[in-house]
Amino acid sequence: MTAHPILDVRGLHKRFGDHHVLKGIDFTVEPGERVAIIGGSGSGKSTFLRCLNFMEVLSEGEIRLDGTRIGLERKGTVTYPEKQLCQVRERLGMVFQQFNLFPHMSVLDNVMEGLVTVKGLPKPEARRIAEAELAKVGLTDKHSAWPGRLSGGQQQRVAIARALSMQPEILLFDEPTSSLDPELVGEVLRVIKQLAEEKRTMLLVTHELGFAYHFATKVIFLADGVFHEVGTPDEVLKTPSKPRTQDFLRRFGEFAF
Amino acid sequence: MEYSWDFGPVLERFDMLALGLLNTVKIAAVSIVLGVLVGLVLAMMRLSPRRWLSVPALVFIEFYRNTPPIVHFFWFFYALPVMLAVSLDPYAAAVLALSTQSGAFYAEVFRGGIVSIERGQWEGGRALGMTHAALMRRVIVPQAISRMVPPFIERSFELLKTTALASTLAYADLLYQAMMVNAETFRPLEVYTTIALMYLVLLVTASQLARLAEARLTAYQ
Numbered sequence: 001m002t003a004h005p006i007l008d009v010r011g012l013h014k015r016f017g018d019h020h021v022l023k024g025i026d027f028t029v030e031p032g033e034r035v036a037i038i039g040g041s042g043s044g045k046s047t048f049l050r051c052l053n054f055m056e057v058l059s060e061g062e063i064r065l066d067g068t069r070i071g072l073e074r075k076g077t078v079t080y081p082e083k084q085l086c087q088v089r090e091r092l093g094m095v096f097q098q099f100n101l102f103p104h105m106s107v108l109d110n111v112m113e114g115l116v117t118v119k120g121l122p123k124p125e126a127r128r129i130a131e132a133e134l135a136k137v138g139l140t141d142k143h144s145a146w147p148g149r150l151s152g153g154q155q156q157r158v159a160i161a162r163a164l165s166m167q168p169e170i171l172l173f174d175e176p177t178s179s180l181d182p183e184l185v186g187e188v189l190r191v192i193k194q195l196a197e198e199k200r201t202m203l204l205v206t207h208e209l210g211f212a213y214h215f216a217t218k219v220i221f222l223a224d225g226v227f228h229e230v231g232t233p234d235e236v237l238k239t240p241s242k243p244r245t246q247d248f249l250r251r252f253g254e255f256a257f
Numbered sequence: 258m259e260y261s262w263d264f265g266p267v268l269e270r271f272d273m274l275a276l277g278l279l280n281t282v283k284i285a286a287v288s289i290v291l292g293v294l295v296g297l298v299l300a301m302m303r304l305s306p307r308r309w310l311s312v313p314a315l316v317f318i319e320f321y322r323n324t325p326p327i328v329h330f331f332w333f334f335y336a337l338p339v340m341l342a343v344s345l346d347p348y349a350a351a352v353l354a355l356s357t358q359s360g361a362f363y364a365e366v367f368r369g370g371i372v373s374i375e376r377g378q379w380e381g382g383r384a385l386g387m388t389h390a391a392l393m394r395r396v397i398v399p400q401a402i403s404r405m406v407p408p409f410i411e412r413s414f415e416l417l418k419t420t421a422l423a424s425t426l427a428y429a430d431l432l433y434q435a436m437m438v439n440a441e442t443f444r445p446l447e448v449y450t451t452i453a454l455m456y457l458v459l460l461v462t463a464s465q466l467a468r469l470a471e472a473r474l475t476a477y478q
Contacts, residue, residue: 089383096377100377100384102382
C-alpha cells in the first residue's frame with residue numbers, strides 16, 4: 001500500500017441546473033485497483049466517471065491525483081486552469097461509448113496524435129509506440145485505414161490503443177461496449193481483460209455485469225447520486241445486502257458469472 | 258416584330274467588355290480574400306464566450322443580412338466619405354461593401370462549420386490532454402473546413418454576381434462596360450445578351466474549379 005491513494009475524491013457533487021445528479025461522493029482508488037461502476041440508466045455513473053477527468057466540471061468537492069489537489073481555490077471559489085486539466089487528462093486515459101476517434105486521420109495517426117501534439121514526441125518515436133499499441137489490440141493490419149471504414153469493435157480497439165499510447169496511470173472506460181453490436185462486444189472485452197491481467201488501474205462503467213464480476217476488484221452500485229453499495233464482486237453482485245441492489249440485479253435478469 | 262440581330266458593332270468593342278470582365282474578376286477576387294479575413298474575425302468573435310465580443314459581431318452580421326446590398330455600396334461611396342472627410346474611389350468603396358457583406362455571411366459559414374462538429378470530437382481530444390488551441394488546430398478546424406466548403410462556394414458565387422452593383426458607382430466592371438458599349442452602339446439586346454453569356458461562362462468555369470477543390474477537401478468522408 002502506498003502512503004496515499006492515487007485518486008482521492010471528497011464530497012463530489014454535480015448538478016445540471018436544478019438536476020442534482022451526484023450527491024456527495026467520497027471515493028479512493030489504490031494503484032492496481034479495478035473498479036466496476038454499475039447502476040441504472042440516469043443514475044449518474046457516467047457523469048461520475050466524466051467528473052474524474054473533468055469532462056464535466058464539479059459543482060462541489062475536490063479531487064486529488066497522487067496527493068495533489070486539482071484546481072485552484074481562491075476566496076472560496078475554485079478555478080481549473082487549462083494547463084493543469086490538460087496534465088491531469090494526460091494521466092487519466094479515457095475510452096468513450098462512442099469511440100470519438102478522429103475521422104479525418106488514419107488509424108495510426110489517431111494513435112500518434114496525443115504523443116505528437118500533447119507529449120511533443122518526434123514522429124518516428126510516436127509511430128513506434130503507436131504501432132506497438134495497435135499490435136496489442138490486434139490491429140496491425142489497419143494502420144492506414146480511415147476509422148469510418150472499421151467495424152465498431154475495431155474502432156473501439158483503436159480508441160483503447162489511443163488511450164494506452166499516452167501511458168496513463170489510470171484508465172477510465174465509459175460504457176465501452178454499449179454502442180456495439182452484440183457479436184462485437186467480445187473482442188473489446190478481451191482487450192480490457194488483457195489490460196486487467198497487466199494489473200493496470202482501471203475504472204469501468206458498464207452494463208456487462210458478468211464481465212464486471214470477473215474484471216473488478218471492487219464493484220460500486222450507484223443509485224440516486226450516491227454509492228449505494230460498495231464491495232467485492234461477490235459481495236455486491238452475488239450477495240448484495242441492500243434491497244435496492246438486489247432489486248436492480250433482479251431486474252437486470254439472468255447473467256452468468 | 259422583325260428584329261435583325263447584329264453582333265458586329267458589339268464584337269468590335271469586345272476589348273471594352275473583356276476589360277470589364279477582368280475588372281469583375283479582380284474585384285471579386287480581392288473581395289473574397291478580404292471577406293474571408295472579415296469573416297474569420299467575426300466568426301471568432303461570435304464563438305467567444307465573452308459577450309462584449311459576440312454581441313457586436315452578431316449585430317454586424319444581422320445588419321448585413323437584413324439590408325439590401327446596394328445600400329451598402331451607396332453607404333460606402335456617398336456616406337462614409339462625409340463621415341471621414343476623405344473621398345473613396347468607386348473601386349475602394351465597392352471592395353469595402355463587398356468584403357464586409359460577404360464577411361458577414363462567411364462568418365456564419367465558418368461558425369456553422371465549427372459548431373457542427375460533434376461534442377465527442379472535443380471530448381476525444383480533451384481526454385488526450387490537448388489544449389483548446391491544439392484541439393482546434395488538429396481536430397476541429399480540419400473537419401469543419403470540409404463542411405464549410407459547399408456553403409462557402411455558394412456564398413462566393415453570390416458575391417461574384419453582386420459585383421455587378423459596383424457599376425452603380427461607375428466602377429468599370431463588366432456591366433458598366435456593357436452600358437458604355439450600349440451607349441456607343443445602341444444595341445442593348447446584343448450587348449446585354451453578350452455579357453449575360455460572359456457571366457455564365459465565368460460562373461460555370463468557377464463552379465467546375467470549386468467542385469475540384471471540394472472533392473479534395475472532403476476526401477476522407
